[in-house]
Amino acid sequence: MNNFEISADSTCDLYYDEAQNLQVTISPLDFVVTNGGMVEYKDDFKTKQQYKDFYNLLRSGAISKTSILNLQSHIDLFESLAKKGVKNLLHFSQGKGLSPTIDNANKAIEEVKKTYSDINYIAIDSNTTTVGEGALVRIACTMRDAGASLQETADYINSIKDKVQHFIIVDDLQHLKRGGRVSALQATFGTILQVKPIIEMSKAGKLEVVRKERGLKKAIKSVILEAKGYTLHKDGHYIIVHTDNEDGANIFKEMLKTELNADAEIRVMGPIVGTHVGPNSLALCFISNEERPF
Numbered sequence: 001m002n003n004f005e006i007s008a009d010s011t012c013d014l015y016y017d018e019a020q021n022l023q024v025t026i027s028p029l030d031f032v033v034t035n036g037g038m039v040e041y042k043d044d045f046k047t048k049q050q051y052k053d054f055y056n057l058l059r060s061g062a063i064s065k066t067s068i069l070n071l072q073s074h075i076d077l078f079e080s081l082a083k084k085g086v087k088n089l090l091h092f093s094q095g096k097g098l099s100p101t102i103d104n105a106n107k108a109i110e111e112v113k114k115t116y117s118d119i120n121y122i123a124i125d126s127n128t129t130t131v132g133e134g135a136l137v138r139i140a141c142t143m144r145d146a147g148a149s150l151q152e153t154a155d156y157i158n159s160i161k162d163k164v165q166h167f168i169i170v171d172d173l174q175h176l177k178r179g180g181r182v183s184a185l186q187a188t189f190g191t192i193l194q195v196k197p198i199i200e201m202s203k204a205g206k207l208e209v210v211r212k213e214r215g216l217k218k219a220i221k222s223v224i225l226e227a228k229g230y231t232l233h234k235d236g237h238y239i240i241v242h243t244d245n246e247d248g249a250n251i252f253k254e255m256l257k258t259e260l261n262a263d264a265e266i267r268v269m270g271p272i273v274g275t276h277v278g279p280n281s282l283a284l285c286f287i288s289n290e291e292r293p294f
Contacts, residue, residue: 004088004150006141007077009069009101011094012126012134013241013270016046022141027077029069029094029101029272035062051268055244055279064275068099074108082116088150089121090157092137094129097205122154124161127205130273131241132164132285139235162291163233166201167223169216171245171280198223199277203292216282220252223284224259236287238264245280252282 007025008014019026028044035057045051058064081089091109093102105123113119126133136157143153195212196219202208213219232238238256242249249266256264269283277283 002144003147004090004144004153005081005086006090006092006137006144007081008092008133008137009094010044010270011099011129011272012092012137013130013267013273014134014137016044022138024137024141025077025081027069027073029066031064031066031271031275033057033062033064035060045270048268051270052244054271055274058275059279064271066272066275069093069101069104071104071107071111074104075111078108078112078119078121079115082112082119087119089119090140090144090150090154091121091123092126092133092140093123094133095127095201095205096125097127097202098129098207120150122150124154124157125205126157126164127161128164128166128201130166130269130283130285131239131267132166132201134267135164135236135239135285135287136161160233160235160287162203163236163288164201164285165227165230165288165292166199166207166283166285167226168199168207168277168283169213169219169223169281170197170199170277171216171243171282172278200294201292202294208294216248217251217255220255220282221259224256227256227284227286228260230286230288230290232262233287233289238262239267239285240264241267241269241283241285243269243274243277243279243281245282248280248282252284256284 010026010028091105093105096102102123102125109121126136140153140157195214197209197212199207200210213222240249240252253264256262
């Protein structure tokens with residue numbers, strides 16, 4: 001029997017079967033895709049084809065909108081676990097720099113404690129998102145399965161979360177324009193010139209456009225060059241995540257092998273963060289021994 005259970009926002013981007021095997025309860029954030037005014041779907045992904053269908057809808061001009069995991073959703077999650085007899089829980093929230101989800105998680109824990117006073121639930125602001133958050137969840141699962149306590153695991157995750165590095169190469173500036181990251185003029189000319197913005201995650205957990213490169217391979221090389229300045233953490237490995245751009249991910253993997261003599265896991269980004277970076281984007285994520293530089 002585990003010393004504690006684990007739950008996480010769907011922004012951790014664990015696959016459905018993977019979460020089941022790891023015994024992680026996923027709390028889904030809402031997203032709605034509209035195409036020509038019609039709602040296409042609002043659902044959790046259980047198959048790889050659903051990821052492809054989602055990004056193809058965005059390519060066709062459909063609009064996806066996301067919302068945070070509200071207070072009641074957190075209450076429902078924690079209450080359902082408490083009813084099942086879960087006394088000790090580690091919950092992962094997307095970084096506060098991107099969403100105030102962690103605040104709702106902490107408020108919900110206090111609310112549920114009014115009825116279930118003996119629970120010990122800890123919510124962690126992961127200070128990251130997508131596969132970075134997922135990497136922390138997977139480390140927590142390994143520690144749990146090895147017999148670590150809830151507090152030991154929470155303390156360790158908190159000690160390494162600011163060392164999760166993210167480098168995102170965005171394919172189409174129009175999605176950044178919608179999010180207010182670039183102007184309409186920059187988006188138009190950048191798309192014509194095949195400019196690829198590179199986004200990094202700051203110490204505050206915010207995604208910031210740090211530079212722009214012209215052409216995919218040049219952008220990938222720029223990211224790898226920056227990654228060379230970090231040393232890989234003992235619990236870290238390189239993860240390439242893409243928004244339905246498997247060919248680009250394989251190019252990235254080969255270049256990483258050539259430049260760093262390192263292998264990488266390839267994963268597909270889920271719809272919540274994928275909504276904001278758009279189809280065909282690529283990212284490199286890893287845990288380093290160094291904290292984020294800015």
